[in-house]
Amino acid sequence: xxxxxxxxxxFDGVQVLxxxxxxxxxxxxxxxxxxxxxxxxxxxxxxxGLLEPDSGEISYGDRKLSTMGYEERxxxxxxxxxxxxxxxxxxxxxxxxxxxxPMEFFTDWSPAQRRERARYCLEKVNVxxxxxxxxxxxxxxxxxxVGIARAIALNPEYLFCDEPNSGLDPxxxxxxxxxxxxxxxxxxxxxxxxxxxxxSILEIGDKIGFISKxxxxxxxxxxxxxxxxxxxxxxxxxxxxxxRNIIEGRQK
Amino acid sequence: xVRNFLxxxxxxxxxxxxxxxxPEKWRIFWRQFITEADKLIISSILLVGVISVFIGxxxxxxxxxxxxxxxIDKMYIGYMVRESLILExxxxxxxxxxxxxxxxxxxxxxxxxxxxxxxxxMDMMGVNSAGFLVLPKVTAATILSPLLMLLSLALxxxxxxxxxxxxxxxxxxxxxxxxxxxxxxxxxFYSCFKMSLFCFMISSIAAFNGYxxxxxxxxxxxxxxxSIVITSILILMADLIVTQLMLY
Numbered sequence: 428x429x430x431x432x433x434x435x436x437x438f439d440g441v442q443v444l445x446x447x448x449x450x451x452x453x454x455x456x457x458x459x460x461x462x463x464x465x466x467x468x469x470x471x472x473x474x475x476g477l478l479e480p481d482s483g484e485i486s487y488g489d490r491k492l493s494t495m496g497y498e499e500r501x502x503x504x505x506x507x508x509x510x511x512x513x514x515x516x517x518x519x520x521x522x523x524x525x526x527x528x529p530m531e532f533f534t535d536w537s538p539a540q541r542r543e544r545a546r547y548c549l550e551k552v553n554v555x556x557x558x559x560x561x562x563x564x565x566x567x568x569x570x571x572x573v574g575i576a577r578a579i580a581l582n583p584e585y586l587f588c589d590e591p592n593s594g595l596d597p598x599x600x601x602x603x604x605x606x607x608x609x610x611x612x613x614x615x616x617x618x619x620x621x622x623x624x625x626x627s628i629l630e631i632g633d634k635i636g637f638i639s640k641x642x643x644x645x646x647x648x649x650x651x652x653x654x655x656x657x658x659x660x661x662x663x664x665x666x667x668x669x670x671r672n673i674i675e676g677r678q679k
Numbered sequence: 680x681v682r683n684f685l686x687x688x689x690x691x692x693x694x695x696x697x698x699x700x701x702p703e704k705w706r707i708f709w710r711q712f713i714t715e716a717d718k719l720i721i722s723s724i725l726l727v728g729v730i731s732v733f734i735g736x737x738x739x740x741x742x743x744x745x746x747x748x749x750x751i752d753k754m755y756i757g758y759m760v761r762e763s764l765i766l767e768x769x770x771x772x773x774x775x776x777x778x779x780x781x782x783x784x785x786x787x788x789x790x791x792x793x794x795x796x797x798x799x800x801m802d803m804m805g806v807n808s809a810g811f812l813v814l815p816k817v818t819a820a821t822i823l824s825p826l827l828m829l830l831s832l833a834l835x836x837x838x839x840x841x842x843x844x845x846x847x848x849x850x851x852x853x854x855x856x857x858x859x860x861x862x863x864x865x866x867x868f869y870s871c872f873k874m875s876l877f878c879f880m881i882s883s884i885a886a887f888n889g890y891x892x893x894x895x896x897x898x899x900x901x902x903x904x905x906s907i908v909i910t911s912i913l914i915l916m917a918d919l920i921v922t923q924l925m926l927y
Contacts (some may be wrong), residue, residue: 467750477799503805507803511799517800529804531707
């Protein structure tokens, strides 16, 4: 479980996150949603330690991130898998080398064992027969899949996904969403997904936190989001035709 | 401006501290070291070689045209060419050329990894990205660059000999006698030391600029240009200081 308490973050005097308190549970797809520029990515970067909060606490289990030294953070990071918005696959490595990369550093497995594990992860995300291709030879959807395979290579306890659907067609988006959801449940990971894609939210959002102008305005799940009283969230949800039709249909 | 300069120096020192942390696995470090040696040093051989041959030839012609006094032995032309090559050309001039080639290569490679979040991905895995990406480059450039200096010297002398043979601007035996005269081994050490120092500066400053690049592809281009400008100036300044310290 990840616990965030009274988190504040500002850049050059501009308050980007204000008093965020939230808990992310294991085995669930926890979603951070909100419009562009609302502070979602800043929150995610604070969660994974790429940014330091101005005040407030982030705890992984019973350990506070702020009190962890370099080595402890390094150990924690080995328990974290991340899917970046642009996949962030290493250009210098092939698909299978990308997936084997964390194993090379943090396991004592033989090359054959690493390759076997990498193949297992690639099969999990349905990337078969592309082991020796370089990232620039793959489509956007394939890159995301390889990114997920790399993220789960070390059996992480925590999985963070930054806009996993950006730039993907609706069909591939749903496949990626389901993959994230299935892997979360199968490996009982604490998954945090940062998105503004309503289809994803309705598809896999077990726990949802809506951020607007740096504040956490609403928390709930994919069922309660459709009859929220929060006007800003209603505006956000109703920007999606499907969700608007559902809400309007209910009202009638 | 002074404040920004001091901040940059501080960040550079902290960056070097990250770079020189003990590698997670030595096996990975040596594999990367060999890759970087190929990318930075081996791939520079052709450029350095071609330039050295031509500069050696030009030095012979220029020196000969300035030493037409009949009482000065022609072998001094060979001697002066050799000393010019050892003392300045093969280290400082070659380093300035490498500042362009090696510096832009390192800076743009690391810079584009930064803006595509590949470095963030490494950090988030718990890998020391600065150590993994930069340490092999810096060590390969620093340790192996004296070989480039020695190669440049050999080819520069060869270039001079080709011109002497082709034009008979001076008698070839005088050139051969000249390049063997008054040999001082310390000058070779001095030149190798300078080359190592300059290549350390080139690789570390270019990596530093790339590592902290921001602002998309424009930022990568900016960091690459900045690396070349900064290292070129610093090489000339360091040349002056090292020469003063080691030769006087």
